[in-house]
Amino acid sequence: MAKEKIEEVEKRVLFNTYARYPLEIVRGEGIWLYDFYGKRYCDFLSGISVCNLGHCNPEINEVIKEQISKLIHVSNLFYQRPQLELAESLLRTSNMDLVFFSNSGAEANEAAIKLTRRYMQKIRKENRYKIITLEGSFHGRTLATLAATGQEKIKEGFSPLPPGFVHIPINDKESLNKFVDKDTSAIMIEIIQGEGGVRPLDIDFLKEIQRICKEKEILFIIDEIQTGLGRTGYFWSYQFANLDPDIVTSAKALANGLPIGAMMAKKFLKEAFPPGSHGSTFGGGPLVCSVATKVIEIIKRDKLHEKAKSLGNNLIKKLKELKEEFSEKIKEVRGRGLMIGIEFNNANVTKLVWEKLLENGFICNITQQKVIRLLPPLIVKQEHINMFIDALTSILKSLKVSKN
Ligand SMILES: *Cc1c(COP(=O)(O)O)cnc(C)c1O
Numbered sequence: 001m002a003k004e005k006i007e008e009v010e011k012r013v014l015f016n017t018y019a020r021y022p023l024e025i026v027r028g029e030g031i032w033l034y035d036f037y038g039k040r041y042c043d044f045l046s047g048i049s050v051c052n053l054g055h056c057n058p059e060i061n062e063v064i065k066e067q068i069s070k071l072i073h074v075s076n077l078f079y080q081r082p083q084l085e086l087a088e089s090l091l092r093t094s095n096m097d098l099v100f101f102s103n104s105g106a107e108a109n110e111a112a113i114k115l116t117r118r119y120m121q122k123i124r125k126e127n128r129y130k131i132i133t134l135e136g137s138f139h140g141r142t143l144a145t146l147a148a149t150g151q152e153k154i155k156e157g158f159s160p161l162p163p164g165f166v167h168i169p170i171n172d173k174e175s176l177n178k179f180v181d182k183d184t185s186a187i188m189i190e191i192i193q194g195e196g197g198v199r200p201l202d203i204d205f206l207k208e209i210q211r212i213c214k215e216k217e218i219l220f221i222i223d224e225i226q227t228g229l230g231r232t233g234y235f236w237s238y239q240f241a242n243l244d245p246d247i248v249t250s251a252k253a254l255a256n257g258l259p260i261g262a263m264m265a266k267k268f269l270k271e272a273f274p275p276g277s278h279g280s281t282f283g284g285g286p287l288v289c290s291v292a293t294k295v296i297e298i299i300k301r302d303k304l305h306e307k308a309k310s311l312g313n314n315l316i317k318k319l320k321e322l323k324e325e326f327s328e329k330i331k332e333v334r335g336r337g338l339m340i341g342i343e344f345n346n347a348n349v350t351k352l353v354w355e356k357l358l359e360n361g362f363i364c365n366i367t368q369q370k371v372i373r374l375l376p377p378l379i380v381k382q383e384h385i386n387m388f389i390d391a392l393t394s395i396l397k398s399l400k401v402s403k404n
Helices: 006-013 058-068 081-091 105-123 143-148 173-179 203-216 237-241 267-272 286-301 304-325 347-359 382-398
Strands: 025-029 032-035 040-043 098-102 130-134 165-168 184-189 219-223 247-250 261-265 330-336 339-344 365-367 371-374
Touching (some): 081 098, 081 286, 098 105, 098 267, 105 143, 105 184, 286 304, 304 330, 339 347
Antiparallel strands (some): 025 032, 247 261, 330 339
């Protein structure tokens, strides 16, 4: 490998599923990432809202070291405390009663879908199977979560997908009322669509979903995989609108980089998942659980959700000023807390700005071709935000681009 270029090794040995950024990252510390050549980058992406407490957080590393010298894996055939401690601290953050642990976001959503179906079939003894999700949503890459996802292009070539999913436009109350019928079992949403281009749902649309779910006795599932754990200025993003979901899924930032997923639910759903009905070999292992318990403790202790709110508001305000100044390039600035999208007028400008940011030592990403998505770690400081705004301002000033 030493003599071969890393790009060539990768082409030879891996499926080509990822379009990589032209960077080899070798080390991280706090908000900083270092590449193979020692160049330093300010990470405004956090591994897609995963390393929210920063890279190689010393407190987290301490927990990892302690736990790996005690126990890493036993399977779910045994009792073990770290899983229960995590469940208790997770449940204290919301109005949920029960948890099922998985290893990823897709699996947490898969569990939510399975729980919904089994609840309708075995407990309510109703033939309701449809789940309504939104256009532009993203719920994962397994077959069922892909079917739930409201984006056609990533489904190509994978048919037949599990049936029973209906996608409606976002923020459209009329479609909502039109598509809910006697077969509807649940409505599943993200409060702010992440992969869909950082699109927040309107508060009155959210309230309408809540109202219909209560009225028609449909389950309300909220996918908090990207938005949860303080990211949007609230511990869970649904708390912004005082919603009362029946199922909430989490993953990404939950163990600051170790793989974990969680599906939380209200206790009336308990009997739908009896012994043997669902499971996971790795889910809820002692290592990830002890880490995730620490993650929750740190978010609460350092009030990181509140910091995300004030720093995020400030960043959004500055970006909106830039939008006024460079309205020929920036179309819209959206988001809440530290989940922010800058939509540009066309894909070329977006790509150029992204490349210049990278050159200037800032990591962020592009979703839906035209949106630069910012997901800095929740430990970001005002000085990093100022640096980012300064860099972006001079990039926008220097950028001469044609209309398309
Ligand atoms: C990332 C993401 C998922 C999928 O999570 P994986 O861990 O990649 O399976 C699902 N829903 C949302 C909203 C996400 O952002």
